[in-house]
Amino acid sequence: MRTLLPSLPVAFAAAFVSTAALAGPTTYPLTIENCGRSVTFAKAPERAVALGQNSAEILLLLGLADRMAGTAFWPNEVLPEIAAENAKVDVLTVEFPTLEAVLAKQPDFVPAMLVTLLGPDSKVAKREDFEALGIPTYLSPSACSTVRTTKDAYGARTSLWNMDLVYREIDDLARIFGVADRGEALIARFKAREAALRAKFPRKEGLTFLFWFSSPSPDGDAYLGGGNGPSGYVADLLGGTNAIRTEADWPTLGWEGIMAAAPTVIVAAQVDRKRWDLDRADNKIAFLTSDPTVSQMEAVTKKRIVVMSGAAMNPSIRTLYGAEEIAAQLEALDLP
Amino acid sequence: MTRTIAADGGAGRLALLLALGAVALAFAVAVATAIGDYAIGLGTVALAVTNGVGLTDAAIPRIEESVVWNLRLSRALVAALAGAGLSICGTILQALLRNALAEPYVLGVSAGASTGAVAVIVLGIGAGGLSLSAGAFAGAFAAFALVALLSNGATSGPNHTILAGVAASQLFNAATSYIVTTAGNAQQARDVMFWLLGSFGGVRWPDVQLLLVVVVAGLAACLWMARALDAFTFGDEDAAALGVPVGRIRLALFVVTAMVTATIVGMVGTIGFVGLVVPHAARFLVGPMHLRLLPTAAVLGALFMTTADIASRVIVAQQTVPIGVVTALVGVPFFALILHRSRPRP
Numbered sequence: 158m159r160t161l162l163p164s165l166p167v168a169f170a171a172a173f174v175s176t177a178a179l180a181g182p183t184t185y186p187l188t189i190e191n192c193g194r195s196v197t198f199a200k201a202p203e204r205a206v207a208l209g210q211n212s213a214e215i216l217l218l219l220g221l222a223d224r225m226a227g228t229a230f231w232p233n234e235v236l237p238e239i240a241a242e243n244a245k246v247d248v249l250t251v252e253f254p255t256l257e258a259v260l261a262k263q264p265d266f267v268p269a270m271l272v273t274l275l276g277p278d279s280k281v282a283k284r285e286d287f288e289a290l291g292i293p294t295y296l297s298p299s300a301c302s303t304v305r306t307t308k309d310a311y312g313a314r315t316s317l318w319n320m321d322l323v324y325r326e327i328d329d330l331a332r333i334f335g336v337a338d339r340g341e342a343l344i345a346r347f348k349a350r351e352a353a354l355r356a357k358f359p360r361k362e363g364l365t366f367l368f369w370f371s372s373p374s375p376d377g378d379a380y381l382g383g384g385n386g387p388s389g390y391v392a393d394l395l396g397g398t399n400a401i402r403t404e405a406d407w408p409t410l411g412w413e414g415i416m417a418a419a420p421t422v423i424v425a426a427q428v429d430r431k432r433w434d435l436d437r438a439d440n441k442i443a444f445l446t447s448d449p450t451v452s453q454m455e456a457v458t459k460k461r462i463v464v465m466s467g468a469a470m471n472p473s474i475r476t477l478y479g480a481e482e483i484a485a486q487l488e489a490l491d492l493p
Numbered sequence: 494m495t496r497t498i499a500a501d502g503g504a505g506r507l508a509l510l511l512a513l514g515a516v517a518l519a520f521a522v523a524v525a526t527a528i529g530d531y532a533i534g535l536g537t538v539a540l541a542v543t544n545g546v547g548l549t550d551a552a553i554p555r556i557e558e559s560v561v562w563n564l565r566l567s568r569a570l571v572a573a574l575a576g577a578g579l580s581i582c583g584t585i586l587q588a589l590l591r592n593a594l595a596e597p598y599v600l601g602v603s604a605g606a607s608t609g610a611v612a613v614i615v616l617g618i619g620a621g622g623l624s625l626s627a628g629a630f631a632g633a634f635a636a637f638a639l640v641a642l643l644s645n646g647a648t649s650g651p652n653h654t655i656l657a658g659v660a661a662s663q664l665f666n667a668a669t670s671y672i673v674t675t676a677g678n679a680q681q682a683r684d685v686m687f688w689l690l691g692s693f694g695g696v697r698w699p700d701v702q703l704l705l706v707v708v709v710a711g712l713a714a715c716l717w718m719a720r721a722l723d724a725f726t727f728g729d730e731d732a733a734a735l736g737v738p739v740g741r742i743r744l745a746l747f748v749v750t751a752m753v754t755a756t757i758v759g760m761v762g763t764i765g766f767v768g769l770v771v772p773h774a775a776r777f778l779v780g781p782m783h784l785r786l787l788p789t790a791a792v793l794g795a796l797f798m799t800t801a802d803i804a805s806r807v808i809v810a811q812q813t814v815p816i817g818v819v820t821a822l823v824g825v826p827f828f829a830l831i832l833h834r835s836r837p838r839p
Contacts, residue, residue: 229811250812256694257564258811260556261531273688278614278625280688280695289563290556409674 183335191329192301194284196293201335202266206249206259208281209270210235211297211473215327216268217242218474219339226262229254230274233429233468236478256282260290268295268330270473276300295329298322299472315404317385317393318472320351327474347477354394354484364397364492366483367420367456370407370470371428372435375444378409387469387476388424394480395487397421412451421493423456424483428467438464461490507785510778514792518573521799525569528803530811531560542566563697569799571696571704572816575757576767576798577791578708582750583768584775584790585715588722588783589746590651597754597768600654600747601661605636606758607689608665611672614688625688626759633755636661641747650729654747690815691762693802700760711753712791718742719783726781766820767794767801770828777831797824 187198204226207213213228217239229249249258253274259267259282267287269275275282275296284294299322324344331340368382368391382388382399386406389399400420401408410418423445428436435441442464445457456462463486469479527538541561543549582597590599598604609632613625643657644650715722721742724732733739757764775790798820805819 252812254811255530255806257560258530260560260564263556278688278695280692283695286563290559 183332183337185335187332189295189329189333192296192298196295198266198293198333202264202293202333204262204264205266205268205334206262206264207268208254208259208274209297210468211270211299211323211326211471211475212268212295212330213243213246214239214474215330216334217246218343219327219331219334219336221334221336222246224334226264227259229259230270232471233466233475236475253281256286264292266293266295266333268297269300270297271300272296293333295333297472298325298329302472315385318387318390320347320390320477322472323474323476324348347474350477350481351394354480358394358396358484358487361396361492363421364395365400365418365420366392366395366397366422366424367400367415367418368392368424368426368465368470369441370426370467371433373433375435375448378411379415381408381410381415382406382424382426382470383408387472387479390476391424391465391469391480391483395484412448416451416454419454420456422461422463422483422487422490423454424463424465426467426470427464436467459491461492463487463490503779503785507779507789511788511792514789514796518792518796518799521796521803522566522569522573525572525799525803525806526561526565529560529565529806531557533557533561537561567698567701568693568696569802570701571761572693572798572802573795574701574704574708575693575761575764576771576794576796576801578704578711578753578757578794579764579768579798580771580775580790580794581708581712581715581787582754584772584783584786585722585746585750586768587772588725589743590655591726591728592651592655593773594769595655596765597750597757598662598763598765599658600640600751600754601636601658601665602633602751602754603758603763604662604665604669605632605634605639606630606755606763607669608632608672609635609759610688611669615672628759630755630759632665633758634751636665637747637751637755639664641744689762691764691817693761693816696760704756704760707753707756708791711749712787714749715746715787716784718746719787722746722783723781761816764798764817764820766817766824767798770824771797774828774831777834 183201185198185200189196189198201224203224205216205221205224206227206229207216207225208228209230210232213225213231214236216222216225220242222242222245225246227247227249228243229251230253231248231251235243247262249262267275267282273279273281275284275294277283284296287294299318302322324347327344328337328340331337331343366388368388370380370382372379381401383404383406384399384402385404392399400418401410425438425441425445427438430436435444442462444451445462446452451457463483465479465482466475468475469482470476526542527535537553537557538561540549540551540553541558544551544553544558545562545566579597583595586595586597586599587593589595606629609628609630610625612632613628639661640654640657643660644654721732721737724735724737725743729739771794772786772790775786775793778793779785779789801820801823802816804823805814805816808814808819
């Protein structure tokens with residue numbers, strides 16, 4: 158898979174040309190159903206402020222940098238392939254922005270990635286704040302599907318998360334900007350990458366993955382990617398299952414429990430923030446191979462440890478990139 | 494300390510002090526309304542305010558009018574009211590519990606509020622109909638009810654009540670941790686943390702109205718019982734000897750403070766420091782008699798919180814900073830100064 162990556166721009170161009178003619182232009186006013194409410198757009202946005210990395214990256218992948226007035230909230234580094242585009246757009250802050258800072262950009266559209274950024278209880282902004290000013294908003298379907306309190310249209314996380322929620326988001330955003338063709342091309346590109354992985358990794362009985370996000374300390378419990386979250390989806394895409402079978406997206410488990418789960422492969426996440434030592438993948442691997450007890454796990458003795466960006470464990474476009482990252486390393490492993 | 498304000502002629506000085514405080518507060522609110530991440534001319538700010546109160550009907554950009562009226566002014570007023578409310582509650586609890594370290598969260602309300610908020614976010618209790626604020630309020634009141642129960646309707650004395658508060662806090666903190674670690678995910682835990690650390694970012698006019706009613710009613714009730722409060726500072730037995738119905742007054746005041754604190758926590762999170770130190774600053778200025786102390790604490794608290802909120806918006810532009818962090822950062826130097834100046838001289 159790794160050798161495939163340099164040819165992606167070519168695949169991108171091909172996909173773009175082949176599907177560009179399929180989708181018609183958006184007719185305005187356009188009304189979109191989003192997280193249980195209707196949002197109407199009188200025209201295509203020209204000054205969007207994207208709250209949250211996934212929202213921003215989708216707009217950038219859709220080639221909309223010139224129609225973005227700003228972005229905020231970046232837990233990770235931007236995808237390298239859109240870094241140049243991203244440099245053209247103002248970053249208000251990599252943390253939670255203030256509502257005033259967002260409004261100061263005179264936005265005509267505000268898409269957001271998390272309910273903390275735009276939910277009913279958000280201290281940053283509420284959808285009503287923007288609606289009162291005639292500014293339409295959009296909340297990531299993945300974000301409102303994780304909130305179990307609201308009966309939203311996209312279902313709760315009691316079943317396995319998959320990329321369809323992200324595709325829905327891409328399609329919505331593309332139609333909002335009147336570039337439905339680019340949205341379809343992007344989705345087609347992602348779907349092709351998904352299908353390629355599925356074809357390459359047929360179901361393998363007993364293949365389980367453990368997704369280790371981070372730990373505050375080596376002797377403490379580990380933060381793991383849960384059964385039905387994006388981690389579970391990555392495992393499924395690669396022909397296996399999540400070794401941890403929880404409904405919670407981010408369960409916490411001690412090493413005894415992890416050893417009992419006996420994963421075939423351990424995924425050590427590379428988390429770019431610098432909160433804990435074990436955010437770094439190489440520190441995770443050093444712990445796994447040096448701890449007298451943990452190092453006895455079969456996944457460790459058989460050297461079945463792979464590295465994936467921590468961002469992929471969040472429901473986002475990055476999830477697919479994470480699956481590909483693991484896929485590239487799987488072939489070199491001695492799988493049972 | 495009491496000699497700063499003489500018993501005779503103290504009323505005039507108190508009036509002057511309160512008037513000065515009110516002017517300073519009005520100035521602080523004006524500054525809070527004029528500055529922000531969105532650069533708006535002073536003329537437009539003034540017009541937005543006069544438009545808002547109905548004095549003018551000037552045509553100014555809708556976004557700018559909304560930023561001044563809906564975001565800044567309502568926020569400044571909530572900050573002032575929350576500061577006043579927490580300071581009143583701190584004053585009352587320090588008197589009732591005869592403990593200089595008592596503060597509005599001593600009855601377990603912040604721990605209870607956390608549990609309530611987490612239950613809404615993580616467990617989905619209330620199925621969407623219940624907002625985070627309502628959950629926090631309910632949790633805060635549940636914790637208070639437990640404290641009241643553990644301390645026999647708050648009649649069994651200050652130490653007993655403090656211990657009951659400690660127990661309730663531990664219990665509710667444990668419940669919060671349990672919910673977050675077993676049912677929650679890392680993102681939700683972060684959400685809860687962010688929410689509870691306190692912010693005035695989400696407040697709007699309905700919050701101003703609610704808080705105004707609660708804080709004014711609370712202050713009125715406390716002023717009504719001010720004489721009894723004075724008696725409490727001498728101890729329960731002396732208060733009883735002075736004819737104060739100790740148990741009933743104590744419970745009534747606990748209910749008032751729990752009510753006010755729970756409303757504030759539910760609205761803006763747990764903002765520390767204010768309720769602990771403003772009463773001491775007020776006592777330094779006007780002495781321990783509650784008829785003077787309560788209004789002074791209210792004005793000082795309002796002034797302090799509004800100033801802290803301005804600071805929080807200036808320190809890190811375009812980003813929200815937990816207000817509790819700022820109250821402590823801004824407040825500690827002032828408090829150190831007061832401590833230094835009021836230390837007993839040999």
